[in-house]
Amino acid sequence: MKDLERALLRLFLVVALPALLVVAWWYASDGSTDIYWPPLRTILTTFPDVWTGERLREDVLPSVLRLSAGYACAAVAGVALGTVIGSYRRVRAVCEPVLEFLRAVPPPVLVPVIMLFAGIGDTMKIAVIASGCVWPILLNTVEGVRAVDSVMSETARSYGITGVARLRHLVLPAASPQIFAGLRQALSIGIILMVISEMFAASNGLGFTIVQFQRGFAIPDMWTGILLLGLLGFVLSVVFRLVERRALGWYHGARDASRRSS
Amino acid sequence: MLDVRGLKKVYEGSGRRVEAVRDLTFTVDAGELVCLVGPSGCGKTTLLKCVGGLLTPTAGEVLVGGRRVTGPPPDMAVVFQEYGRSLFPWMRVRENVELPLKQKKSSSARRRELVADALASVGLTDAAGAYPWQLSGGMQQRVAIARALAYEPDVLLMDEPFAAVDAQTRADLEDLVRGLWRQRGITILFVTHDIDEAVYLGERVLILSSSPTVVQEQLKIDLPADRDQLHTRVAPRFAELRTHVYEQIQAAKRGTPVADRLVKDLTDTPPPSKPQ
Numbered sequence: 001m002k003d004l005e006r007a008l009l010r011l012f013l014v015v016a017l018p019a020l021l022v023v024a025w026w027y028a029s030d031g032s033t034d035i036y037w038p039p040l041r042t043i044l045t046t047f048p049d050v051w052t053g054e055r056l057r058e059d060v061l062p063s064v065l066r067l068s069a070g071y072a073c074a075a076v077a078g079v080a081l082g083t084v085i086g087s088y089r090r091v092r093a094v095c096e097p098v099l100e101f102l103r104a105v106p107p108p109v110l111v112p113v114i115m116l117f118a119g120i121g122d123t124m125k126i127a128v129i130a131s132g133c134v135w136p137i138l139l140n141t142v143e144g145v146r147a148v149d150s151v152m153s154e155t156a157r158s159y160g161i162t163g164v165a166r167l168r169h170l171v172l173p174a175a176s177p178q179i180f181a182g183l184r185q186a187l188s189i190g191i192i193l194m195v196i197s198e199m200f201a202a203s204n205g206l207g208f209t210i211v212q213f214q215r216g217f218a219i220p221d222m223w224t225g226i227l228l229l230g231l232l233g234f235v236l237s238v239v240f241r242l243v244e245r246r247a248l249g250w251y252h253g254a255r256d257a258s259r260r261s262s
Numbered sequence: 263m264l265d266v267r268g269l270k271k272v273y274e275g276s277g278r279r280v281e282a283v284r285d286l287t288f289t290v291d292a293g294e295l296v297c298l299v300g301p302s303g304c305g306k307t308t309l310l311k312c313v314g315g316l317l318t319p320t321a322g323e324v325l326v327g328g329r330r331v332t333g334p335p336p337d338m339a340v341v342f343q344e345y346g347r348s349l350f351p352w353m354r355v356r357e358n359v360e361l362p363l364k365q366k367k368s369s370s371a372r373r374r375e376l377v378a379d380a381l382a383s384v385g386l387t388d389a390a391g392a393y394p395w396q397l398s399g400g401m402q403q404r405v406a407i408a409r410a411l412a413y414e415p416d417v418l419l420m421d422e423p424f425a426a427v428d429a430q431t432r433a434d435l436e437d438l439v440r441g442l443w444r445q446r447g448i449t450i451l452f453v454t455h456d457i458d459e460a461v462y463l464g465e466r467v468l469i470l471s472s473s474p475t476v477v478q479e480q481l482k483i484d485l486p487a488d489r490d491q492l493h494t495r496v497a498p499r500f501a502e503l504r505t506h507v508y509e510q511i512q513a514a515k516r517g518t519p520v521a522d523r524l525v526k527d528l529t530d531t532p533p534p535s536k537p538q
Contacts, residue, residue, distance in 0.1 A: 160336060
């Protein structure tokens with residue numbers, strides 16, 4: 001019974017603020033005659049008409065696929081390069097200034113540049129997403145790999161755990177909390193870049209559709225697109241959290257244990 | 263089994279030159295349990311890392327089973343003081359113990375057997391599926407010991423393994439180590455800063471001087487092989503030996519040479535074995 005109460009309370013705390021905001025939006029916009037600011041009621045009734053099965057297949061799915069491809073490329077490249085850079089002091093000294101510069105370049109600026117090389121197809125969009133997502137992953141991996149505990153490192157060495165086994169059993173797990181922090185940051189950057197790359201030159205995709213609606217003065221439709229984007233981001237973040245909780249269960253457990261004892 | 267000859271280690275860096283170990287020569291025979299004790303900061307850990315092949319000595323050499331140590335020897339296992347940082351928190355106890363065996367390419371049946379046996383001998387069979395951080399400090403150090411045992415080393419190095427556990431756990435772990443040593447006939451080099459622990463555990467105690475370190479004295483511990491916390495620690499001979507070691511360490515701290523009087527007080531002590 002107590003557990004049930006607690007669960008209900010938690011559910012309430014989670015849902016309360018979003019519900020409040022939706023209600024506030026509903027009433028504030030109700031009866032609005034401003035064409036740019038349609039009532040929420042209109043937006044919600046438009047939603048199922050706009051995002052039909054075909055739209056989801058023609059626009060949302062390509063967007064999500066491009067996001068996944070770009071994100072995956074960034075994850076692989078970021079972790080691989082980050083591991084190399086983090087493992088060798090010399091490489092780090094050489095790379096650090098360049099990395100700091102590249103990281104400081106706002107990724108959307110790269111869209112026109114990448115367009116020159118990669119054209120306006122899917123390759124361009126995936127490249128844009130990957131080139132923006134890679135930095136937080138890379139830099140966090142470098143930090144994580146660098147911070148591998150010296151005692152663990154010596155333990156591994158004294159038991160002959162070297163080379164690939166060291167990477168697999170020591171370096172990557174030890175750096176994984178940091179890597180996940182980078183992946184989390186990269187996810188939100190990825191969604192932004194997915195939309196932006198589709199706004200530049202595209203014939204389908206979420207970003208493209210939203211811009212089309214805006215240009216065609218289909219304002220409620222445009223709003224539904226923004227809602228859908230928000231939902232997509234939310235779902236991805238929930239999925240991410242589930243994956244993280246599984247992969248980093250040991251990390252959270254160990255952290256809680258050391259908190260309790262200190 | 264273990265031969266340390268003229269070992270010297272100098273750390274150099276950022277304009278500072280620190281001579282941690284000056285000239286260490288000693289041997290540990292096969293199946294012997296030798297304790298190294300010395301004032302804090304005397305380079306015990308440096309010495310142990312050189313023996314374990316984790317540090318390259320500036321001069322001198324270390325031989326294990328007649329072979330010169332250039333990297334971590336495959337027939338040697340190390341138990342570190344910081345058990346919390348030596349076990350991998352992302353692996354369960356069983357996997358922690360098993361990992362070095364996988365690296366050794368033992369068959370999976372053999373691995374299972376070794377892991378089960380090692381965990382049983384430290385009394386942790388039930389904890390095989392737990393994560394290290396779910397265990398108490400003493401249990402974590404038992405896991406580290408089990409990992410070392412499963413590795414089937416000829417030589418076991420222990421670097422102040424019980425410095426971070428409470429007194430009662432420590433007594434239990436001391437008895438565990440002595441018991442395992444007697445059962446398995448492993449050669450153990452046990453580094454500690456605790457004089458009582460050194461005398462209680464060792465067959466021989468090497469007393470180190472303060473840094474730059476040399477062997478100040480080698481003392482044979484002629485206590486009976488059957489030792490227990492209750493009786494051994496109150497035996498008059500135990501008190502004599504610990505007093506002697508204590509005085510030697512005090513002398514080492516002051517940097518004065520060994521006073522003759524101390525040695526005369528212990529006329530019934532056999533002469534320390536000569537380094538070969």
